[in-house]
Amino acid sequence: MNNSTQKDEHELSTFLDSGIYRFQNSNAVFIDPVRVLNRSYTGFRVSASAYYSRFLETKYAEKETKVSSNSKKRKRKQKKPHILNERERAADQRHQEVKPVLLKAHEALLGATDLLMIMGKLRTEICSSSECGVEQSFVELGRVWQAPMYEITFNFNQGSEIDRCSEQRVLPLFNNLVANETCDDVEAEILTRRYILPRQSCFFMSDLGQIHNLIPAESNCGFNLIVIDPPWENGSARQKSLYPTLPNRYFLSLPVKQLTHTEGALVALWMTNREKLYNFVQKELFPTWGVSYVATFYWLKVKGDGSLISDLDLFHHRPYECLLLGYCSLEEANCKYQSGFRAIKDNQIIISIPGDSSRKPPIGELLHEYVPGPRPARCVELFAREVTAGCVSWGNEPLHFQDSRYFSGKLDD
Template structure:
């Protein structure tokens, strides 16, 4: 029988989508529940979000059917010594390994969370269909002529003079800030495809050359929280087919200083486990942005039954990614002044079941909890592929996961 404390924690989890473990520096995130806090009439479809399978995530183990010749050849191979970068990467892994194990053990002991996870995809069916490629659409000569129609319900108010007197607002879809100022979800249409925009949200769809259009005229109107999920260059052919990547030096030109609020900003950057990339961020990227690294979060990926998506110690296939959290100081040089009485915990573990390829769990609200004085400030996600209520989403496909087939009506 569950005690009242456990029941209260479960009730809060079902409401917020975040479950905090008392015996480890970890939280479990249910992305569907977190995302649905951004919507009024629509809900994210669980079967659409959890469309990914993990059976082939990691290299298969050798089978009995393997030829004896291949086995002998493998037996003769001596383990290769790690190079300098690999040794650093392995040290990083060993330093956090115990915390990751403890966090995973906490999840496996939480029967109430595992019970909720057992039916993550729900009973509905979902078909991937044909996605509209905004990346390709932006390359054609007609791109400046393409428009998005925001269709407000009768009697619904867009919150500005531009939308008070009409039920439909038509705007350029590229190189333009498209805002849903209403307090309700809005259905939008681009070339006969429908999209769902959450309340009080906006997006700016463009390439890197247009990002400076988001710099506010006054720094007091800058962003207090900036989340960045760059399309890091990667040798994986599979990844290159899914989305275009950019060389690391491209990201040096992101105007973090100019986008930040005059007092400073919390900056969170998603990175892979490649040591070359970590070295680039620490020695070149953060210094170029004027950002001081203060904490590292780890996203530990699990399956619906709670097990890790692959072995924790596979060298080139770690079941976790890193979120590097930093501070752009601005005029405020003291962490306590910027963040309030709380501080950002280092080595915070976030557990969740991954969605589609490269889709990150929604961590914006969690970041604001660690920096309470930043609540109410402007927030932006760079290289975004989805929208969040109260946030600006910038990238070359911020409507990627907003297509109506990814939602159900409540």
């Protein structure tokens, strides 16, 4: 057995435990979000079939084939090629610069045959969750006048398997920091639905006007990893009513610097490929937040068989998104030169199968080596739609993916 084969087998074994596969001689990693998320849970499992339903179901493949066929028909009807405007040319130039890196990362994935075999088995998992019915819309729930009266009920199980007893705790649902400080998962109830909260996690559910309540009284209690996934204005999301979006100017008011730890913070911002948005972030948003840009990571989206979810050169539907990284410091000096901030290699690639629309892969572990200040990292995720262990999740629907329908049951079932 040669050294390369041994490394591949070691990497595969590590992947089965961690959910992260690092390709040899590459700046790319593959993430199985389900494996990564399940490390936050002691008694429940995130359902792979529920997470990957968009890209593993036969219906999706048939729909995509039909769309591709229609696209070809539309292309034949086009008489003139589309002439790119100045902004579109800039976006295309940015795409052409990163394209070789993306292709090399994808080639690394296609060359990892053992990993591809594991990815192919995801389709066979059957979701055993018995939950049904329409999901609760926390956005709508938070808008009604009764919102301050809604509560979340925690059901704690204590004692041994034989002498187990239950304890309930009832807390306000909105505008309140709700925490599971135990080392085990907790089942909670809101109205008639069940939700699963991982160990050592907490959330604050509110609209943008209440985010100041997250600001710590002292900066040494602040956060040194700040992940932000804004609901950027998006025509597709608006048409499909997937989630409410906000104009760009609203994000200028996010108190990023006030949330930052005394020793600084790594800020990770998800964004789409629109050139207008990229310019806004670089010229207005980061400067307003006090963030110095340092690197861009790319999330390359693939299907269960390893193929890209769309053609790499498809102008308006490219199969990747950007993660912009920057450092925020409470000191006036340029963040790039603070002693506690590490250099980050640009153009790193994260490959994964996407979940539901707008759901991002869990990236905390990939970023921890770059986080300044204390360990374990004090993490906050803004505009979160799920709750993770060791992190504060803020947004108007942080429990969206905690609904028990996204879980396949207890580990001992």
